[in-house]
Amino acid sequence: MFLETQQKIRARFVEAVQEAFGLEVNEPVLGFPPSVELGEISVAASFELAKRLRQPPRKIAEQLASRFLPLEGVERVNVAGGGYLNFHLDRALLASALFRLRAEKAPAVPPGNEKILVEHTSINPNKAAHIGHLRNAVLGDTLVRLLRFRGHRVEIQNYIDNTGVQVADVVVGFLHLEKKTLADVQKLLQDPSVRFDYYCWDLYARVFQHYEEDKASLAWRAEALKTIEEGHGVPAQMAELISTAIVRKHLETMLRVGVRYDLLVEESEILRLDFWKYAFELLKKRGAVRLEHSGKNQGCWVMRVDSPEGETGGENGEDVKIIVRSNGTVTYVGKDIAYHLWKFAALGKDFGYAPFYRYTDGHEVWRTTAARSPKSPPFGGATVAYGVIDTRQSYLQNIVAAALRALGLDQQAANLHHFAYEVVGLTPACAEEMGVELAAEDRERPYIEVSGRKGLGVKADDLIDRLEEKALQEVRARELTQDPADQLAYARMIATGALRYFLLKFSRRIIIAFDFKEALAFEGETGPYLQYSVVRARNIFRKYREQHADFSEERLQTSVTPEQLRRFFTDAQDGTAFWELALLAAQAETVAEQAISAEEPSVLAKYAFRLAQAFNNFYHRYHILNESDAERQQFLLYLVYLAAESLSQTLEVLGIEVPERM
């Protein structure tokens, strides 16, 4: 397979340089020659070696070229240009290995023992989810799928900040603005005409407006926050009621786009089980935190934040972060430190667990509880942890890592990956469409920031609704099926495909300026384009089967011989075009590895698009069912299988399902 061949070439290069020149070198970077006629893999390292060896690069490459063979999968090695080493692969061998890989349903890599923990979504459970949350969830979910695709054992956690300020604000809204009792809220929850998460969305905005108008009312918040954190009284009960209901809504929203979880870690349990107290003791013992006796932070426990160069302070004094407020409550970072110690099994304590939500396939989402439960699966205890958290929180994530280091957990700190992504804004036009009044200068901005406090944003479910509606129209217009259930199922897959691809095609470091027109597009570089490509390929097989009842895709593996593969892949007329498609299809694993190491799912999304493009091009150029040469027809079917199966497996990693018809 392609990835393995690459690894072999790298390793062999190091040996070859050692043999030829007695020189120790690192594994070389592999590139791609400008066209497959020049080879499939290239190494440009001879240029660098030229200095050390005082020889022209071309001469170095020539001395190395002969030392690679025999190498499984490589047919020949030659020198091109000023000193490139170009590797020509054994096309028939690679293609048949790829066919076997795609045809076997078992994962390519057996699951390892090490557990990787991915935390994503982590929405404040006080109102409906918006597009920014969708970006987080889809990025996180795709990271999970990527890791699993490459054989890693992954646990998905969703952190629920159910004792934080944002929940407190909604409690304030119910208690003080709406004068509602616990029973009133309960009734509201049971009212089928009320979308509770939408209701809270509006209420939260109203609370903020009230804070603006009446600063004194901020005291409500402080009071509510304290009682919620202490876990007693009506505010605490109401917070529990609200957050649990909203979390359930969030799970349902995310399920619509194929995102699922294993465990909900609730902040209230971190407090209730004294995880924080325990972590606090550890930090104090190590001198990582100290109590301020004077100055602006008097009465607070703070942690010193070292600047990267080790220069602390300067004239303005050192940078510190408050961990415990002067009123004794813990900031979010403090709780996050405790949470992360538990993630790495470095706290010496564990939660209890209880089932919370069951998916239709039986998979259970668990939540943390204070009571121990013997029947739960083991959670936490990871060696590597990813946190999918927006980039604005980098400062706080650095503090968590710094705390780990302060406790001597350097290895864990190094294995803690802040998967930082940028937020989703609205284009000015979109913001105005949503009813926001913009100043002239705001219209010139690249994007308008969404604001939960102002109630400005595109709700996730509204967007998904619109996508499904549009997709349903398209499905109906095409008269693919008369069955309304099928129509709906197709529309949902197409809507999800469009949305997930839209959120994944951008690099995580750039701000997405959201626009309905772009997000609702089904043509060009979109999810539906990818899905359509696979559908086209499957249509070929379906039609072919109508004439050949005994046909199955798997049978191609034997009906096309290695001899034929060799012949068609080196055909003077079309060999290059055939080979380019197969070669691209073979790179899914290589690209997935890249996406993981760069922590950049867009790399795989872009690859899927390139593969779909290559396939559509091929589809248009070669008419398979009309092919009169039977051997050639079998070969073409073989090639369609490689491309379609590679693409559909890649789409699975992206969380994009393919409908039967489009």
Add this chain to the structure above:
RNA sequence: GGGGGUGUAGCUCAGUAGGAUAGAGCAUCGGAUUUCUAAUCCGAGGGUCGGGGGUUCGAGUCCCUCCACCCCUGCCA
């Protein structure tokens, strides 16, 4: 002030740990076997890769510097 991010075609973005001729989608214009359903394909136009230095055989990519925009630097998260 300090830390981080971004700047590539009219617009939105890629550019694979420096490599062989700067790419894609959208938009615009022109075309395609009345089919394995066109949610497709082909072609055209369009670029001082923010500016200036430097390193290198080679720089969109690395270093320095300047400019513009954004985020963080809360007893919010």
